[in-house]
Amino acid sequence: MTETDLRTHAEDIYEQFSDQLDISVEEITERLETLVNEYKVPTSEARRSVINTYLDEAGMDRDDIMGGGNERKVVSDVDRAEEWIDLKAKVVDLWEARSDAVAQVGLLGDETGTIKFTKWSKSDLPTLEEGKVYELRNVVTDEYQGRYSVKLNRTTTIEELDEELEVGDDEVAIEGALVDIQSGSGLIKRCPEEGCTHVLQNGRCPEHGEPEEDGEFDLRIKGVIDDGNQVHEVIFNREMTESLTGITLEKAQEMAMDALDTSVVAEEMHDRVLGRYYTVTGPTLGRYVLANEVEEPGMPDHEAVLIKARSI
Amino acid sequence: MATTPTRKVARRVFAREFNDATYTFKESDDDRAPLYVLLPTGERANRIFVVGTLTETEDVGQDSEYWQGRIVGPNGGTFFTYAGQYQPDAASMLRELEPPEYVALVGKPRTYETDDGDINVSVRPESITAVDEAVRNRWVVETAERTLERIEAFENGSSEYIQMAKSEYDHPIDTYREQAIEALESLDSQPEATAD
Numbered sequence: 435m436t437e438t439d440l441r442t443h444a445e446d447i448y449e450q451f452s453d454q455l456d457i458s459v460e461e462i463t464e465r466l467e468t469l470v471n472e473y474k475v476p477t478s479e480a481r482r483s484v485i486n487t488y489l490d491e492a493g494m495d496r497d498d499i500m501g502g503g504n505e506r507k508v509v510s511d512v513d514r515a516e517e518w519i520d521l522k523a524k525v526v527d528l529w530e531a532r533s534d535a536v537a538q539v540g541l542l543g544d545e546t547g548t549i550k551f552t553k554w555s556k557s558d559l560p561t562l563e564e565g566k567v568y569e570l571r572n573v574v575t576d577e578y579q580g581r582y583s584v585k586l587n588r589t590t591t592i593e594e595l596d597e598e599l600e601v602g603d604d605e606v607a608i609e610g611a612l613v614d615i616q617s618g619s620g621l622i623k624r625c626p627e628e629g630c631t632h633v634l635q636n637g638r639c640p641e642h643g644e645p646e647e648d649g650e651f652d653l654r655i656k657g658v659i660d661d662g663n664q665v666h667e668v669i670f671n672r673e674m675t676e677s678l679t680g681i682t683l684e685k686a687q688e689m690a691m692d693a694l695d696t697s698v699v700a701e702e703m704h705d706r707v708l709g710r711y712y713t714v715t716g717p718t719l720g721r722y723v724l725a726n727e728v729e730e731p732g733m734p735d736h737e738a739v740l741i742k743a744r745s746i
Numbered sequence: 747m748a749t750t751p752t753r754k755v756a757r758r759v760f761a762r763e764f765n766d767a768t769y770t771f772k773e774s775d776d777d778r779a780p781l782y783v784l785l786p787t788g789e790r791a792n793r794i795f796v797v798g799t800l801t802e803t804e805d806v807g808q809d810s811e812y813w814q815g816r817i818v819g820p821n822g823g824t825f826f827t828y829a830g831q832y833q834p835d836a837a838s839m840l841r842e843l844e845p846p847e848y849v850a851l852v853g854k855p856r857t858y859e860t861d862d863g864d865i866n867v868s869v870r871p872e873s874i875t876a877v878d879e880a881v882r883n884r885w886v887v888e889t890a891e892r893t894l895e896r897i898e899a900f901e902n903g904s905s906e907y908i909q910m911a912k913s914e915y916d917h918p919i920d921t922y923r924e925q926a927i928e929a930l931e932s933l934d935s936q937p938e939a940t941a942d
Contacts, residue, residue, distance in 0.1 A: 611795055611885075613756050613852045614872070660795060662758040662892045704835075709797065709850025709875040711884050733880065736887045740930040743894055743923060746901075 440466045443481050447488065454492040478504060478518040482572060482589060504572060510546035510602070512584070515577035521584065523549075524567045524599040530629050532641075538562055542570075542584070543601030548717070550583035552576075557588040569593040606723055607715040608668075609731055610661030612707055619656050620700030621686045623649030653683050655703065659714060659723075667722050668714055674725045678712075679703045756795035756852055758889040759785055760929060761823025763922050764794065768865035769914045770857050783855040783867065786917045787896035788908030794869065796825050796851045797877060797885035803840045813840035815874070817851060820886050821928040827851060827869040836871035843876060850877045850885075883933055890926040897923055 444462035451457060462484060469480035482504070507519040523542035531539050538553040538561065551573070553559055562568065571591045573584040586592070618633060625632045625639035626647045632639045634649045655670040655678065676682050681689075681702065690696040716726035759767075767783040771790075782790040798817040801824075806814045810831055817825040829836035836853075843849065853869040860866060900908050900919055 611756070611850070613793075613795055614753075658753060660756045662795070662888060663755060665753050665755050667753075704873065705875060708873050709795075709852065709877050710881055731884070733884060734887045734891075736883075736890075736930050736933050739887055739890050739894070740927065743890060743927045743930060746894060746898055746923065 439477070440470060443477065447481070447485060450485070451488045451492060454494065455488060457488070476516060476518065479574075479589070482518065486589070508546040509542070509544045509549045512549060512575050512582045515575055515582070517575045518572055519575060519584070520569070520571045521573060522567065522569050522595070522599070524601055525562045525564050526601055528562070528564050530631065540564075543599075545600055545602045547602045550581070551586060552583060553586040554588075557586060557590065559586055559590060560592055562592070567595045567597055567599045569595055605715055605717050605726070606666075607713065608659050608661070608664075608666045608723060609711070609713040610659040610664075610666070611709060611711050612657050613660040613709070614658040615700065615704055615708060616656040616658070616667075619654060620703055621683075621690050621696045622652050622654055624652050626650055651683060651687055653681070653686055653699075655679075655707075656722075657707075659712060666714075668716075668725050669722050670725045670728070674728055675703075678728050679706050681706075754780060754792040756793040757785065757789060757791040758885070758892040759791065759794055760821060760889055760893060760922070760925050761796075761798075761817075761819045761825045762821070762925050763787065763893065764825060764855070765823065765867050766915070766917050767791065767855065767867055768857055769910075770855075771910075781854070783857065784907065784910055784914060785896065786911055786915045787893065787919060787922055788900045788905060788911040789896050790907050791855055793852065793854055793872075795885075796853075796869065797848065797882045798825065798851075799882075800843055800845045800847045800849045802845055803843060805841070811837060811841070813837050815840045815849075815851075817849060819929065820932040821925045823925070825851070825869055826866070827853060827871050827874070828856075829871050829874075833871050836874045839874040839876075843874075848877050848879060848882045850875050850881060886929050886933060890930050893922055893926045 441463050444459050444466055447462050448457065448459045465484050466480050469475040469483060470477055504518045504520050507521060509523065523544045526541040526543040526548055528538060528540035531537065535555055536552055537555040540551060541548045542551045570586065572589045573586050576583050576585055623634040625634055625642055626645050626649055627639065627642045630639060630642060632641055638644050653672040653675040655675045657668050657670065659666045659668050670678055672683060681699065686699045689698050689702065711731055713729045713731045714723060714725045716724045763786055766786050769784040770781055771784065772779045772781055780792045782792050785791055796817060798819045800815055801818050802816045804814050805811050807830065812828060812830040815827045817827065829840055851869060851871055852873045853871040856868050856870045858866045858868065897919055
């Protein structure tokens with residue numbers, strides 16, 4: 435960030451406050467320089483911080499000034515990490531926070547799609563409620579393995595809006611052969627600890643160790659759908675696994691009981707579904723597609739392919 | 747951005763082309779680097795998915811069980827697959843299945859040089875399952891489509907693997923197109939496809 439850029443920002447800020455406060459462009463530039471050069475704060479955040487200081491001094495609200503904020507974005511526009519943005523979004527889903535440092539974690543959505551959000555405990559922000567629409571100012575974007583999220587932080591402002599927001603459909607539909615069923619599929623046990631959804635491995639939860647009570651049985655398939663060009667990892671929950679394999683949780687438990695071994699369930703599932711074609715629709719989460727619907731696709735039009743084959 | 751090892755796609759290829767894919771290579775010196783065969787239509791394959799008719803199984807092992815399976819496609823080409831003690835599930839499938847039967851096979855291409863200096867290409871199975879005719883017909887159409895896509899790319903494009911195929915092989919590409927046509931035409935002779 436060059437001195438000139440900072441000075442341009444300072445001039446903008448000066449414009450906004452020169453009527454209310456006795457300040458100079460030099461003074462503002464100095465404040466920005468301290469934040470950017472000494473404290474390595476991103477320029478947008480430095481600008482924000484300086485504006486906040488002057489807002490306080492002038493006894494004004496952020497709404498009183500124009501153009502001092504961040505770029506307003508829609509969810510699908512988020513394509514870079516470490517950008518400070520404003521979002522209007524609905525809380526689509528709240529998940530269990532895995533760490534004390536996180537106050538809330540879940541999914542925000544607008545017309546263009548959904549994005550994960552994290553709200554830090556130390557930011558001391560009001561609690562977001564599922565299904566409500568909020569104006570979120572000054573959230574920062576983040577990226578992990580190609581997936582974007584937003585973080586709500588100490589400087590974020592949250593305003594509940596009394597309006598509806600249609601959340602866009604970011605579901606994907608994939609079609610291909612089920613070429614693998616990964617370990618951790620079949621009849622599994624989940625940690626019995628309240629609110630914990632971890633799968634027990636050799637009777638142990640990665641978070642709670644060996645639970646005192648018995649784990650809870652569940653069905654799941656982590657599978658791979660492959661169409662010869664692309665590979666998708668898909669998670670089938672209990673309901674989807676039951677409809678895919680025709681094996682209910684009850685039946686699976688019986689099978690495991692008879693065999694004194696839970697792995698017979700996964701083996702039977704292999705035989706029933708591996709190597710078959712499926713169409714799966716559902717939202718994506720990280721690298722997984724969460725199956726909401728599973729169908730066996732109809733026969734493709736081989737005549738059309740034949741015509742193409744003869745024409746090239 | 748962190749790069750995580752990603753699962754390799756299972757290519758769709760008819761047996762004749764697969765058996766011509768005798769050139770193998772790795773893309774790094776790492777021992778665990780994935781091994782690829784080079785398909786003559788200019789694509790690398792670390793894994794394939796095949797559906798066809800299992801026509802014969804035989805234990806060809808000497809000291810321990812080593813099962814050979816022949817899987818025949820709609821245009822007469824044959825895939826060979828071998829499963830021993832390190833592929834226990836696939837080996838027991840080959841032991842138990844009674845040919846003829848439609849099977850789906852997911853596996854890794856492997857090559858083997860015979861005493862005569864010929865190179866045989868086979869599949870080391872990750873899984874073998876019994877499937878029905880609908881799955882097999884779908885695979886035929888899909889494999890024809892993927893093969894034609896590769897042929898078109900081969901004729902119009904110039905990817906790294908197309909260049910490699912052009913320098914390593916001397917196979918007439920049009921035979922793979924003819925085999926795709928033959929495979930698709932074979933579907934016409936089946937009762938449900940002629941009813942219109």
